Amino acid sequence: MTALRLSGIGHAYLGRTVLDRVDLAVGAGEIVALVGPSGCGKSTLIHVAAGIVQPLRGRVEIGYARHGMVFQEPRLMPWATARENIAYPLRLARIARKDRRARAEAIAQHVSLEPEDLDKFPIELSGGMRQRVAIARALASRPDFVYFDEPFTALDVALKRRLQDLVISAAQEARFGALFVTHDLFEAVRVAHRIAVMEAHGQGLVGERVIDGIPGCRADRTVFETVAGYLAEDRLFRHVNDIDERRPP
């Protein structure tokens, strides 16, 4: 069964084409990592899939019931406590205040947020904690699909690893599918079942690789060797680390 199917997606900002003829399908319960060099249109594609951006061309077919999303920045409401932020999707779904509280607290425990943190405002939390709140918010409405838009790029290595583990275990437990945008191949190989690689200028996908084993059960050594193998021998990943920082985003 397909949870998400993108066909022939094309988009342009002010006449500048950023995406063209992108086709991608994600199965139910499958985690697909979408990699590509900076500025290749990964973020635009995930925004299109999540319904934030209306594509100029193409079709988005949705086979899941509900989705959540984690952004690169936490995007928390600064005036609301961590608890209210986590419960925001439930508020949008018009769930009663008392149930919202209970569910937000349950999911917070899941992502290792202490009860006393829940009464704090985002500004009182560290960067890692804020991103934990953002993950809890994405999972609060018990989605069967989650979009991750480079969620851990701004975090340090140790924190990144812990939050990746958090996502992997949450995905296994809640059995949600996910589209995980990243430009970090290690991250992609750790969390995903399959890696899709985008063309450097958003002209569709250039290919994909299914990663051996299942996320969370791969030894670090295997992850390193897989990534090293991709970068050294696989033509598909040749352009992934190419960055032209002078190009406008």
Next chain:
Amino acid sequence: MTRLGAVASNRIGRAGRFLWSSWSGLAAIFLFCAVWQIGHEAYGAFILPSPLAAVRAVIQLAGEEANWRTAMTTAERALEGFALAALAGTTAGVIAGYSAAAIRLARPLVTLILGVPPIAWIVLAMIWFGSTDGMVVTTVTIAAMPAAFIGAAEGIMTRDRGLDDMARAFGAGPWRRFSTLAVRHVAAHVFPALVLTLGTAFKVAVMAEVLSNSGGIGGGLARARSNLDVSEAMAWVLIAVAALIAVEYGFVRPIHSELERWREAARPWGVRR
């Protein structure tokens, strides 16, 4: 239960700090009175009555029930105008904030309205409505509206688009995005503007009353002027200022500080008070 207790103690603590901060306000008022007293001693009681004489005049005025009604008349007119200005200004500002074309059209209009002195509006409103309540309220509304309008429009224009996208990703339509995100952001911009609007409302109401002789505090002032009773004039000014302070600190500021609770939390230890 413990959570409720913590919330209550937090609230009492904040209310206490708010009240405690009035000491500095009192200090400022007494400093002002000291300067006033110096002026009184330099120029004599006819030009500038002493603060004590003015306070005595206030007490004397406060002794008569009719004067309370007079003060209430002005307060009612000012608040009516303020409410109309706040409502119309904020609504128009929100609409203009969402529409780039509307804001482009509205900005020169706002400059125009701000450029017309309130005294001109008073004259126009006197011609349109005569010396009535409606004339004062109209003048107050027109003079006070631009600040609320600009505050609301700025609030909408500077809202966090990232949060908007987040809400959209979680399935929020335009109305839900407005009611859950934009309203909070706009409130932070509108409240300082409302404080300004409120001050304008009282000033313009008194001015309109003085000019049109339509009762209220302004009427009292006009009478004091024709009797050359400077301490009574001073007393009416004090009453107008006291009414403004009562509304601002009893109503507008507490709401604002409730909305800005999170900013308080953001302050580092040691500079909380």
